Amino acid sequence: xxxxxxxxxRIAARADLSAIAPLARAAFTLDAFSDALLAEKLFDAPxxxxxxxxxxxxxxxxxxxxxxxxxxxxxxxxxxxGLFAVDAGxxxxxxxxxxxxxxxxxxxxxxxxxxxxxLPGNYFAPGLDPRYTSGLSFVEALGFTRGRDCVNLSxxxxxxxxxxxxxxxxxxxxxxxxxxxxxxDGPLLDAFFASDFGADWRFEAEQALRQSPEALxxxxxxxxxxxxxxxxxxxGTQNREWGFFGPMGTTPAAxxxxxxxxxxxxxxxxxxAAGHASSVIPWVGPIxxxxxxxxxxxxxVFWRYQMDLVR
Ligand SMILES: CC(C)(COP(=O)(O)OP(=O)(O)OC[C@H]1O[C@@H](n2cnc3c(N)ncnc32)[C@H](O)[C@@H]1OP(=O)(O)O)[C@@H](O)C(=O)NCCC(=O)NCCS
Numbered sequence: 001x002x003x004x005x006x007x008x009x010r011i012a013a014r015a016d017l018s019a020i021a022p023l024a025r026a027a028f029t030l031d032a033f034s035d036a037l038l039a040e041k042l043f044d045a046p047x048x049x050x051x052x053x054x055x056x057x058x059x060x061x062x063x064x065x066x067x068x069x070x071x072x073x074x075x076x077x078x079x080x081x082g083l084f085a086v087d088a089g090x091x092x093x094x095x096x097x098x099x100x101x102x103x104x105x106x107x108x109x110x111x112x113x114x115x116x117x118x119l120p121g122n123y124f125a126p127g128l129d130p131r132y133t134s135g136l137s138f139v140e141a142l143g144f145t146r147g148r149d150c151v152n153l154s155x156x157x158x159x160x161x162x163x164x165x166x167x168x169x170x171x172x173x174x175x176x177x178x179x180x181x182x183x184x185d186g187p188l189l190d191a192f193f194a195s196d197f198g199a200d201w202r203f204e205a206e207q208a209l210r211q212s213p214e215a216l217x218x219x220x221x222x223x224x225x226x227x228x229x230x231x232x233x234x235x236g237t238q239n240r241e242w243g244f245f246g247p248m249g250t251t252p253a254a255x256x257x258x259x260x261x262x263x264x265x266x267x268x269x270x271x272x273a274a275g276h277a278s279s280v281i282p283w284v285g286p287i288x289x290x291x292x293x294x295x296x297x298x299x300x301v302f303w304r305y306q307m308d309l310v311r
Contacts (some may be wrong), residue, residue, distance in 0.1 A: 009102050012057040014043045019064040027085030047121045055133050068099035079111040080119050115307040121200045122238050126150045126301030128284035144305040153281040153290050157272040161265035180216035182209045183258035192229040197249045202245055208234035217266040219259040230254035232280045233263035236265040243276040261293045
């Protein structure tokens with residue numbers, strides 16, 4: 001029997017986490033994945049519009065030797081390859097290529113492009129860290145091409161940010177800054193995200209709302225006699241143990257008033273109070289804004305990889 005014949009590829013169940021976790025921890029040497037965090041990425045927090053949210057597991061003689069996450073969203077023409085790794089002793093034997101073949105074969109025919117990592121709503125990273133050089137060699141061998149770079153920033157939480165003066169200034173201008181309330185703010189949030197920022201951030205806001213205290217801060221002002229959310233910031237919506245900030249957004253009409261800065265500070269204060277020494281501001285965006293508002297600096301660079309699929 002050839003090595004190829006001994007290998008079985010199947011869809012992993014959550015119970016396979018104990019087999020996947022050691023593979024992941026050995027392969028992802030730049031990242032500290034706890035079981036809970038891996039479970040969040042692979043099993044526990046699928047996007048509400050996920051059509052496929054699967055992890056393929058490769059086994060040789062019943063022993064796990066590799067895995068690859070596959071995601072397809074309803075109505076979306078893109079497919080995502082999420083986390084993937086192969087045991088160091090089983091590399092360069094075509095295992096990851098076979099995992100990708102399985103992934104792609106299961107995608108519906110409307111899928112015309114693929115992306116590596118960068119899964120909006122539940123992502124580990126906004127692209128591939130090029131220091132995972134075997135990973136980038138592999139995806140380039142498959143035919144993925146490198147697109148834009150993107151960055152994660154890091155903000156040291158040495159001190160608490162004093163928001164009082166800014167909040168008084170905004171209150172005088174008729175803008176209330178407060179923590180979201182999980183019991184009563186649902187309809188306001190639904191209306192806000194339906195008109196601004198969309199379903200992916202509504203999903204993340206919900207994850208933030210479920211934390212205690214709510215990891216979601218709002219700016220509200222009366223518009224045509226009705227109180228409306230005009231800006232928000234969240235944290236810990238995913239990768240919470242890594243101190244992830246975001247998402248955050250201000251409606252176009254309310255930009256330039258200093259809402260983003262004070263909402264950012266509130267989230268950073270929460271994370272500091274929860275014991276984080278620093279916060280990750282991922283998949284940025286307005287680097288200068290963050291550098292100015294909280295001294296955040298570029299910590300990590302990622303490369304986006306995409307491929308057109310010809311069927
Ligand atoms: C990336 C990884 C999954 C590849 O697994 P693998 O089973 O060894 O890959 P394959 O054998 O299917 O490789 C297919 C092709 O990719 C290319 N490739 C894979 N690994 C490579 C490497 N280290 N150097 C150069 N090319 C490589 C080759 O062209 C290879 O074909 P070939 O062996 O016939 O030349 C594995 O190296 C790994 O687990 N790395 C650490 C985890 C990681 O980087 N994950 C990405 C971030 S999520």
